[in-house]
Amino acid sequence: MKNPKKEILITGFALFSMFFGAGNLILPPFLGKNAADAWHWVTLGFFITAVFIPILGILAHARLQGTMYDFGKKVSPTFSLIYCLIVYSISVALPAPRTASVTHEMAIQPYFGTDSLLTSSIYFALVLVFVMNRSKILTLIGRFLTPLIIVILLSIIFIGIFSSNTISTPTIFDTPFVSGLLEGYQTFDAIGAVVIGGVLVISMNFNKNTSFQEKKELITKSGLIAGLGLLIIYAGLIFNGAIFSSTFAEKATRTEVLTGLSTQTLGNIGTTFLSVLVALACFTTAVGIITGTSDYFKGLFNNSKKAYTVTAVIGCILGVVMGQLDVHDIIVIALPALMFIYPITIVLILLNILPEKLATPTIFKAVVIVTFIFSIPDFLQFFVNKESLVGIQNMIPFSKDQLGWVLPALLTFGVTSLLSKKEA
Structure with a gap:
């Protein structure tokens, strides 16, 4: 690597951006609204399942430097094959389409009033372009898209923190810590770690001059940078949701809370900034998911480029179809799938580390x-x-x-x- 520090920073930003998608935006403020005066306990629980364990997943990839198949092969090759197929199926069927659904509801429909089918079609067409140029993904995302995402997010967070608002409502949770843990499942970040970590390893393999140890150091340090970024953003959004909790309607949806928060911190222009933020954050995550899934099936069929292309196209088509559901419906559908696969994913990450x-x-x-x-x-x-x-x-x-x-x-x-x- 010609400039290790620069590579670590760019890769760390790219990792953060691929993690930070639809759920990462809409879940923390809503969680903070409901947690209110117990926001710190909720943050701790959310941190464990949405930051700590996912970053351990990236560190495990630094040790293995293989694909997601390597995460489960010690159980058995058959188990690992089935596990990979389930995870990739869930990823392209739920979190990837959710990014398009959130983008439509928050960034497109309020301004243009267009149909969700048009939004999803254009959205996944652009995703496909990025996926087919995967060797440039880390640079494009890490150097250009992520800094813009971070600037907008930090603006919302710091303006909110230094506002005159105080937390005046009690929590609605019986066990805030557990509620934070389980809400962290909805970010899909643990699953994202085993998917995106594989994307990172394969993308780095394009540089034949980088040794195993250099890649291990790069993945580890960039993972820690991404984790620190996620922790700061999550804690800030949860706290802001808590201090503005009394200003939201009791039955406000996740997207309404996030929109209201941006408006109260950045004014009317805040909704415009938020639209840009939502579109960027969701898009980078969708690219990471489709790329990871395509990589897996490419390896499954003897490094067939055709398999990579076909998988990417099918993933994008499925994204267009599932993207017609609204955000709430996708979250409801995702719950049983998460309760099934998340515990297994967590123990695989912990054992591999x-x-x-x-x-x-x-x-x-x-x-x-x-x-x-x-x-x-x-x-x-x-x-x-x-x-x-x-x-x-x-x-x-x-x-x-x-x-x-x-x-x-x-x-x-x-x-x-x-x-x-x-x-x-």
């Missing part, structure tokens, strides 16, 4: 299987009468908070580690 001797294939298998089994009640609650699950939830610690898999996974890791040491 550990040294080899602490995360053997046996430990991988045991922890992932137990996590899957104990997360089933969280998934089933969307399809059966919740009262029928009460008995099971009463037997599993934290299950009522939709975190029933956490303690069993930790215990399994501890017991399996001890048994492995005795066998050795």
